[in-house]
Amino acid sequence: DTAVSQTPKYLVTQMGNxxxxxxxxxxxxxxxxxxxxDSKKFLKIMFSxxxxxxxxxxxxxxxxxxxxxxKAHLNLHINSLELGDSAVYFCxxxxxxxxxxxxxxxxxxxxxxxL
Amino acid sequence: xxxVEQSLFLSVREGDSSVINCTYTDSSxxxxxxYKQEPGAGLQLLTxxxxxxxxxxxxxxxxxxxxxxxxxxxRIADTQTGDSAIYFCAEPSRYNFNKFYFGSGTKLNVKx
Numbered sequence: 001d002t003a004v005s006q007t008p009k010y011l012v013t014q015m016g017n018x019x020x021x022x023x024x025x026x027x028x029x030x031x032x033x034x035x036x037x038d039s040k041k042f043l044k045i046m047f048s049x050x051x052x053x054x055x056x057x058x059x060x061x062x063x064x065x066x067x068x069x070x071k072a073h074l075n076l077h078i079n080s081l082e083l084g085d086s087a088v089y090f091c092x093x094x095x096x097x098x099x100x101x102x103x104x105x106x107x108x109x110x111x112x113x114x115l
Numbered sequence: 116x117x118x119v120e121q122s123l124f125l126s127v128r129e130g131d132s133s134v135i136n137c138t139y140t141d142s143s144x145x146x147x148x149x150y151k152q153e154p155g156a157g158l159q160l161l162t163x164x165x166x167x168x169x170x171x172x173x174x175x176x177x178x179x180x181x182x183x184x185x186x187x188x189x190r191i192a193d194t195q196t197g198d199s200a201i202y203f204c205a206e207p208s209r210y211n212f213n214k215f216y217f218g219s220g221t222k223l224n225v226k227x
Contacts, residue, residue: 004157031213041201043158043217056214090157094213101146101165102212106157 003027004107006091012113013081020077021110023091031055032074033092033104034066043090049074081114088112119206121218128226133191135221137204142185145212148205149178149189152220158203161189191223199225 004025013019025032033056034046048056049068063079078085091107120138127133139147145166150158164171164178164187171178177190187204201220208214 033213041152041220041222043203043220045214048213050213056211092157101163102207103148103160103163104158104215106150106159108157109155 004091004093004105006089006107006110008110009108010111010113012115014115015081015083017081018077018079019081019112020075021089021091021112022073022075023107024073025091025093025105025107026072027093027095027105029093029095029105030071031094032068032071033094034074034076035090035092035106037088037090037109039087047074047076078112081112083114086112086114119204119216119218121202121204121221123219124222124224126224126226127194129194129196131194133189133194133198133223133225135189135191135202135204135223137187137189137218139185139187139204139206139216139218141206141209142182143209144206146207147178147180147187148215149176149187150203150205150217152201152203154200161202194223194225196225196227199223 031050033048037043047066052068065077068074088109092104094102094104148163149161151161152158175192179188203220204218205215
């Protein structure tokens with residue numbers, strides 16, 4: 001029944017490692033997103049894909065690489081992890097590609113801690 | 116655009132009304148949104164308002180929009196302890212409706 005799911009929920013790793021976070025939505029939406037929420041709860045968009053195509057690519061270090069194998073999945077791979085990458089990462093999805101009301105549905109988040 | 120502002124904290128007693136305020140920057144926004152984030156969870160859409168409306172009421176929630184001042188507010192009547200959460204306002208980018216700018220979030224604490 002889960003609409004937007006993410007794995008893992010918690011991720012603790014050492015600096016310099018490479019890690020991936022997975023996201024899946026079963027809502028039939030065309031558009032998916034990755035957001036980063038820092039320790040002050042500030043939420044900022046990182047990437048968005050529409051039907052496997054990248055449509056939003058914010059100023060994010062190129063150590064972060066999203067991959068969308070199909071429109072129901074959007075994964076986030078992070079190379080050479082740094083302390084500043086510690087945050088909660090949220091996946092979201094929405095139906096439309098830019099017109100009118102477009103509710104974004106969020107996953108439960110992945111708390112990444114880099115030691 | 117990017118400067119969506121909210122006050123960081125609000126504390127109320129159970130049964131009182133809560134008013135959470137937000138200022139946004141893009142007068143061309145067609146929709147403005149309120150999201151709620153409970154501890155340890157993702158954001159859930161609470162309500163939204165279309166820019167040609169001044170007010171929208173949905174049970175205990177009232178959204179007021181002042182387009183001239185670019186001011187949005189969320190009023191929660193009869194606030195309950197279960198309303199304790201962080202509330203975010205959001206506006207879409209004028210250039211890309213998919214790109215939302217979120218406020219910093221207002222942490223609402225409801226005391227019994």
